[in-house]
Amino acid sequence: MTALYRQVKRELIADIQSGKFQLGKALPNESELAQRFEVSIGTLRRAVDELVVDHVLLRQQGRGTFVGQLDNDRFMYQFFKIEGRDGTREFPRIRMLAFEAARASADEAQALGLRGAARVLRIENLLSLQGRPVVHDRITLDGALFPRLTREQFEQRPGTIYELYQRAFGVTVVGADERARAEAADTASAALLQLPVGSPVLRVVRVARTFDRQPAEWRVSIIDTRAHEFVSSARAPT
Numbered sequence: 416m417t418a419l420y421r422q423v424k425r426e427l428i429a430d431i432q433s434g435k436f437q438l439g440k441a442l443p444n445e446s447e448l449a450q451r452f453e454v455s456i457g458t459l460r461r462a463v464d465e466l467v468v469d470h471v472l473l474r475q476q477g478r479g480t481f482v483g484q485l486d487n488d489r490f491m492y493q494f495f496k497i498e499g500r501d502g503t504r505e506f507p508r509i510r511m512l513a514f515e516a517a518r519a520s521a522d523e524a525q526a527l528g529l530r531g532a533a534r535v536l537r538i539e540n541l542l543s544l545q546g547r548p549v550v551h552d553r554i555t556l557d558g559a560l561f562p563r564l565t566r567e568q569f570e571q572r573p574g575t576i577y578e579l580y581q582r583a584f585g586v587t588v589v590g591a592d593e594r595a596r597a598e599a600a601d602t603a604s605a606a607l608l609q610l611p612v613g614s615p616v617l618r619v620v621r622v623a624r625t626f627d628r629q630p631a632e633w634r635v636s637i638i639d640t641r642a643h644e645f646v647s648s649a650r651a652p653t
Contacts, residue, residue: 423452423462428626431471431482432585441479442472469589471626483587484578494577494591494623497542497550497643507542507550512607514538514566516558523555526622526633534558538569541607544643551604551637560586560631577623586631591623595645604637617645 430436442448442463449459463480466472473483498504518532527535535555542550554576556564561584572579580586598618605612617640623632638645 419454420458420461420465423454423459424465426452427462427466428471431587432626434585436482438482438484438581441481444479471587471589484581494588496646497544497638498646499545499643503545505544507544510541510543511566511570512539512541514569519555523633527555527557527630529557536561536564547642548608549639549643551607553635555633557631560584560625580631586625588623588625588631590628591621593619593621593647595619600637608637608639610639616640619645 427436436442443451445456445459449456452459463472467474467480470483473481475481495507497507515537517535517537519527519529519535523529523535524531524533527533529535535558538552538554538556540550540552540554541548542552544550561580564584568583569576569579574582577588580588596618597615599613600608600610600616602612604610604616605614608616610616617638619636619638621632621634621636622630623634625631
């Protein structure tokens, strides 16, 4: 069953990426899917269970299993980890500072698993909470995953960044590896965050991954923690 359920999982992922199973829509019932893949209900459920754990699929009690969307609610739950020290959570106001195509630096290539001087997209954003700048983001994308992505498309997206990746390019971010450390604010981040140069800040490096742990985005976030904290929770969504 082990090999079979993994094959079913791969085929479900392929159907999601191709658009056969649409974002936000329910999957066919278990019997129909099991018949299509020529597997038992138990094998199908194991594949679906793993995709639920990965947040690719979402179960709704009494309604069925749906293809997950990286909308504001899910972004805030799974990927945006900054909140006020009083527990206040809000969607950030985002201002784009820069957008350019370039050849990958050695650090970018290593983080994204690229070979040679591959094409990347570099994006710089400033995120504000409660009317104050709090996060300075530098984002690098694998250009091969996001062909023809333009500054206007990125800046004028109607939803979250990860929702844009998913809807426009079929790139679903299912998880991320993050490393955090304290450091002193450099000149650029200090000016944007309205801090004295050398002030203590939190540096969080994230590699966002799509299926099969393929890197899609490398992000370095400089966070002003005077009134905000980086909060990571392992609790399951309700």
